[in-house]
Amino acid sequence: MDEPSVNLFGRLYRYFAGRRRVLYGATLLLVALSLFASSRLQLQEDIVAMLPDDGSSAATDFRLLQLAPFTRKLVVSLKAPAPGDSTALVATADSLAQALREAKVGTVSTGPAALGGEFFGFLGSALPSLCGEADLKRLEAATTPEKVRERLREGYEQLLAPEGWALKGKLQTDPLAFSDLVLERLRFLNLVPNMRLVQNHFVSADGSSALITVDTTVPMTDSAASRKLMDRVDAAVKKTVPAGFSATVLSGHRYTLANADAVKRDLYLVLTLSVVAIFAIYLVFLRSMSALFVFLVPSTVLAIASGAMALWATKVFAVTLGFGGVLLGMVDEYATMIYFACRKGGKDPALITAEVSRPVLSGALATLLSFGVMLLSVLPGQRQLAVYSMTGIVAALLFSLVVLPHLVRPAPGGSLPFGGMKTLRPPRRLVLVAWCALLAICAFGATRVRFNGSLQAVNLVPSELKRAEAELNRTWGDLQGKALIFAEGKDLESALELNRRVFERLAPTLPPGELVSLAPLLPSEARQSENRERWVTFWQDGRAARLERDLAREGAAFGFTGAAFAPFLATLKTPAIPLNLDGLRAAGLGELVDALVLPGPGSVRVLTLVPDRPELIERLSRELAPLPGVRLVSESRFGAVMGGSIIGDFTRYLAITGVLVFLLVAVVFRTPSRIALVLVPVVTGVVCMLGIMGLLGLAFNIFNIAATILIIGLCVDYGIFMVSRLEDGGDETSRLAVLVSGLTTLAGLGALALARHPSMQSIGVSVLLGVGTGIPAALFVIPALHRKDQP
Amino acid sequence: MKRLLLLCALLLPALPLHAESQPSPQLLETLEKNAGSVRTISSDFVQEKHLSMFKNPMTSKGRLYFARPDQLRWELTAPVASGFVLKGDRGRRWHERTGRTENFQISQEPIMKLVSEQLFAWARSDFAWIKKEYRVTVLQESPALLRLEPRSAATASFLHHLLVGFSADGRYVKSVELHEKDGDFTRIRFQNTVVNKALPADIF
Numbered sequence: 001m002d003e004p005s006v007n008l009f010g011r012l013y014r015y016f017a018g019r020r021r022v023l024y025g026a027t028l029l030l031v032a033l034s035l036f037a038s039s040r041l042q043l044q045e046d047i048v049a050m051l052p053d054d055g056s057s058a059a060t061d062f063r064l065l066q067l068a069p070f071t072r073k074l075v076v077s078l079k080a081p082a083p084g085d086s087t088a089l090v091a092t093a094d095s096l097a098q099a100l101r102e103a104k105v106g107t108v109s110t111g112p113a114a115l116g117g118e119f120f121g122f123l124g125s126a127l128p129s130l131c132g133e134a135d136l137k138r139l140e141a142a143t144t145p146e147k148v149r150e151r152l153r154e155g156y157e158q159l160l161a162p163e164g165w166a167l168k169g170k171l172q173t174d175p176l177a178f179s180d181l182v183l184e185r186l187r188f189l190n191l192v193p194n195m196r197l198v199q200n201h202f203v204s205a206d207g208s209s210a211l212i213t214v215d216t217t218v219p220m221t222d223s224a225a226s227r228k229l230m231d232r233v234d235a236a237v238k239k240t241v242p243a244g245f246s247a248t249v250l251s252g253h254r255y256t257l258a259n260a261d262a263v264k265r266d267l268y269l270v271l272t273l274s275v276v277a278i279f280a281i282y283l284v285f286l287r288s289m290s291a292l293f294v295f296l297v298p299s300t301v302l303a304i305a306s307g308a309m310a311l312w313a314t315k316v317f318a319v320t321l322g323f324g325g326v327l328l329g330m331v332d333e334y335a336t337m338i339y340f341a342c343r344k345g346g347k348d349p350a351l352i353t354a355e356v357s358r359p360v361l362s363g364a365l366a367t368l369l370s371f372g373v374m375l376l377s378v379l380p381g382q383r384q385l386a387v388y389s390m391t392g393i394v395a396a397l398l399f400s401l402v403v404l405p406h407l408v409r410p411a412p413g414g415s416l417p418f419g420g421m422k423t424l425r426p427p428r429r430l431v432l433v434a435w436c437a438l439l440a441i442c443a444f445g446a447t448r449v450r451f452n453g454s455l456q457a458v459n460l461v462p463s464e465l466k467r468a469e470a471e472l473n474r475t476w477g478d479l480q481g482k483a484l485i486f487a488e489g490k491d492l493e494s495a496l497e498l499n500r501r502v503f504e505r506l507a508p509t510l511p512p513g514e515l516v517s518l519a520p521l522l523p524s525e526a527r528q529s530e531n532r533e534r535w536v537t538f539w540q541d542g543r544a545a546r547l548e549r550d551l552a553r554e555g556a557a558f559g560f561t562g563a564a565f566a567p568f569l570a571t572l573k574t575p576a577i578p579l580n581l582d583g584l585r586a587a588g589l590g591e592l593v594d595a596l597v598l599p600g601p602g603s604v605r606v607l608t609l610v611p612d613r614p615e616l617i618e619r620l621s622r623e624l625a626p627l628p629g630v631r632l633v634s635e636s637r638f639g640a641v642m643g644g645s646i647i648g649d650f651t652r653y654l655a656i657t658g659v660l661v662f663l664l665v666a667v668v669f670r671t672p673s674r675i676a677l678v679l680v681p682v683v684t685g686v687v688c689m690l691g692i693m694g695l696l697g698l699a700f701n702i703f704n705i706a707a708t709i710l711i712i713g714l715c716v717d718y719g720i721f722m723v724s725r726l727e728d729g730g731d732e733t734s735r736l737a738v739l740v741s742g743l744t745t746l747a748g749l750g751a752l753a754l755a756r757h758p759s760m761q762s763i764g765v766s767v768l769l770g771v772g773t774g775i776p777a778a779l780f781v782i783p784a785l786h787r788k789d790q791p
Numbered sequence: 792m793k794r795l796l797l798l799c800a801l802l803l804p805a806l807p808l809h810a811e812s813q814p815s816p817q818l819l820e821t822l823e824k825n826a827g828s829v830r831t832i833s834s835d836f837v838q839e840k841h842l843s844m845f846k847n848p849m850t851s852k853g854r855l856y857f858a859r860p861d862q863l864r865w866e867l868t869a870p871v872a873s874g875f876v877l878k879g880d881r882g883r884r885w886h887e888r889t890g891r892t893e894n895f896q897i898s899q900e901p902i903m904k905l906v907s908e909q910l911f912a913w914a915r916s917d918f919a920w921i922k923k924e925y926r927v928t929v930l931q932e933s934p935a936l937l938r939l940e941p942r943s944a945a946t947a948s949f950l951h952h953l954l955v956g957f958s959a960d961g962r963y964v965k966s967v968e969l970h971e972k973d974g975d976f977t978r979i980r981f982q983n984t985v986v987n988k989a990l991p992a993d994i995f
Contacts, residue, residue, distance in 0.1 A: 162910075559845045
């Protein structure tokens with residue numbers, strides 16, 4: 001490299017040399033203002049930060065998945081000490097439901113709306129609008145004289161029993177049990193597989209548990225609101241559920257909190273370890289009061305970046321501050337570079353600043369490029385992270401090159417810790433052989449690394465929640481493992497018609513227990529109209545008159561009067577009323593209707609549920625593809641799609657970053673040999689990370705990819721620092737800067753390997769392996785290769 | 792007290808509507824005391840249903856067995872053999888003509904639950920519960936004849952009132968009439984009633 005001239009930063013040093021108070025005052029004022037602005041930040045703890053907002057199917061699917069009936073609900077499964085005592089179980093469920101209502105957690109339900117007279121009236125009146133050809137054939141078979149006689153005998157005998165009083169009205173209005181045809185259709189509306197109604201409460205088939213559902217307006221992705229909600233729910237459970245009973249509470253909010261709590265616990269542990277380790281590193285390597293200013297760089301940068309964010313956006317994703325904070329906490333290599341150069345002294349500080357500014361600027365530019373490419377991400381949280389990190393990097397750069405040179409005094413005699421590591425030079429051949437061997441082994445290992453794009457791989461589900469899931473599924477069947485099929489139309493009529501077509505495709509291969517659909521009970525008005533016409537035609541041609549005569553004759557044999565079945569016969573002659581949502585609600589089916597009919601702005605969706613089995617989803621996707629307006633959403637498939645989307649995003653990002661960083665290095669260092677030297681730590685770090693993970697059988701997930709970006713940014717800086725100063729005698733300061741900033745990075749981010757949350761652990765492992773191998777490559781391999789280049 | 796009032800069975804828990812006319816407290820106490828000594832009951836019965844949908848009353852015959860605390864057998868012997876047994880929350884019903892026998896859980900059958908609640912409440916002489924569900928009027932002191940009107944609007948929508956007549960010694964129910972809102976009524980007369988006789992173990 002050429003002898004550096006006194007560039008902008010050298011001139012700035014000289015300018016502020018006589019105005020230090022102004023500089024310090026301005027810096028303090030900026031930090032104070034930033035802290036004030038930061039205090040006004042509104043955190044948005046929302047998974048929306050990690051969802052593509054490019055209109056892709058992943059984002060749309062995620063939104064649609066939130067519409068699943070039990071996804072929107074909080075579920076409490078109350079278990080009695082022993083099955084059988086349904087009275088105590090129901091009473092306890094009622095007490096708990098009341099406590100939940102008082103806690104204002106949402107709309108609480110212990111069972112369906114009471115199915116009273118309106119329901120049975122609905123059963124009778126619905127028939128004409130629902131009967132298709134096949135149903136009329138069954139009616140024909142049910143109205144033969146023999147069947148009439150059999151039915152009337154059953155009715156007669158039932159009336160003799162003590163419970164016969166309850167059947168009297170039904171016998172008069174439906175002596176031949178026509179309404180069974182409608183009741184059968186209700187089998188397609190069972191949202192809870194292993195459920196029976198006891199005293200109009202949801203009770204499990206084995207009688208041991210009662211189910212309470214809560215419709216809450218709290219988004220499950222909002223962890224702060226989720227915590228308040230779950231605290232109220234837990235308090236109600238604690239206050240109400242007596243000894244011997246147990247309550248299992250499950251909802252999306254629980255998962256959100258489990259992850260948030262794990263992250264907080266991990267951060268507490270990791271940050272404590274990091275602070276102690278970083279303090280020890282500074283104590284060992286920096287050993288001066290002025291080192292405190294280096295120590296203050298990350299926190300100063302955090303304050304400034306957060307303050308800038310507060311001005312830029314009203315709400316900031318928590319993940320931005322969390323992950324970005326950790327990132328910026330590691331951005332201390334610029335400060336350490338200037339610190340060691342100033343401590344070595346021996347030159348005009350302006351000249352020192354100018355010399356150091358070139359590699360520092362190159363490194364910062366490479367890092368800025370890395371984060372700048374993130375602005376192209378489809379993830380809003382990622383884009384925000386880019387802005388935040390870039391702001392912080394610029395702040396770190398300015399603080400290190402403009403303010404810090406005035407705060408660091410030369411060490412006595414220009415001595416550096418450990419003699420500038422001059423004596424730490426292992427034999428060149430040994431270094432190169434070891435490095436080549438390591439690269440070869442890791443290159444082989446890298447071919448064995450597995451990619452896991454599933455979001456589940458980075459999601460923490462504590463054993464307590466897994467047990468709760470298993471318990472709930474054992475007791476009630478799979479409440480949440482359903483895929484959703486949306487039939488969307490511009491209005492309810494078109495949505496219902498589409499929903500009917502969906503049902504007709506699914507019903508032949510899926511039994512009622514597996515298929516949940518409103519279609520059998522609420523066809524479109526057009527289809528209802530057809531059915532009613534068919535119904536009228538069916539009862540013409542003397543069929544109604546014949547049935548009337550048969551009822552009179554067969555009834556007389558049991559003592560029935562001639563008018564006994566007048567209410568029933570009247571229904572055959574009365575024009576039928578069309579079915580609609582209000583009618584279903586009035587009949588007590590409102591909860592089902594509201595779960596499956598989803599009005600939206602400008603459209604209506606009608607929901608069908610099917611089991612979320614991969615092979616079934618694949619088949620149904622093909623079968624439903626020809627129906628425009630139908631969309632199948634599966635949670636299992638969503639995970640894969642989402643993972644694929646994020647992997648695609650990061651892969652593109654990595655490729656662009658790689659190219660840009662290479663171009664930058666090429667422009668700055670020009671000759672192929674020096675370019676190759678600069679890239680030694682990056683190549684070593686990335687290959688070793690992949691290789692060791694492959695050899696250890698660790699899967700590579702989306703957070704490993706995110707960490708790879710960081711490894712590239714850091715290791716490129718190390719390469720730039722080392723190569724820039726090898727020829728101008730500044731390699732001692734570079735070595736120390738690389739070593740110290742590398743160690744602080746390992747102490748900070750590498751400590752995340754100890755975290756329990758999979759996402760944080762992934763980042764930690766990647767950084768530990770990548771930076772942990774990149775540092776020795778920078779410190780030993782670059783000098784070893786460089787010596788070979790020298791004449 | 793027992794028994795049978797059964798049929799009457801049916802009622803849903805009630806909301807008090809208005810002030811009740813109190814029966815003589817002594818009478819109810821006496822009835823409750825007398826019934827307290829009853830451990831088992833076996834009785835024949837004749838049931839007449841006067842329903843407007845039939846030309847003539849439907850008459851049937853059968854037998855009733857009860858054992859404290861929660862076992863009851865109700866069987867028809869004519870015109871069709873059928874019936875049910877209740878034991879706690881479990882039940883079993885049968886029908887001779889169809890040959891069908893099935894077990895059931897009372898709590899999962901709303902109608903049966905209502906019936907069994909009534910049957911057991913009367914069989915255990917739970918007058919506290921009965922007074923909560925009905926307004927009780929004494930029509931006759933000896934032998935006791937009570938008129939019961941449901942307090943709950945839901946029950947009152949189909950049941951107008953009950954008439955319950957006791958034996959001369961007040962130990963068991965002699966007759967029950969269940970009058971419906973639409974004018975239909977059911978009368979059950981208990982005959983050959985035997986109290987505290989050991990019952991075969993397999994009867995329930």
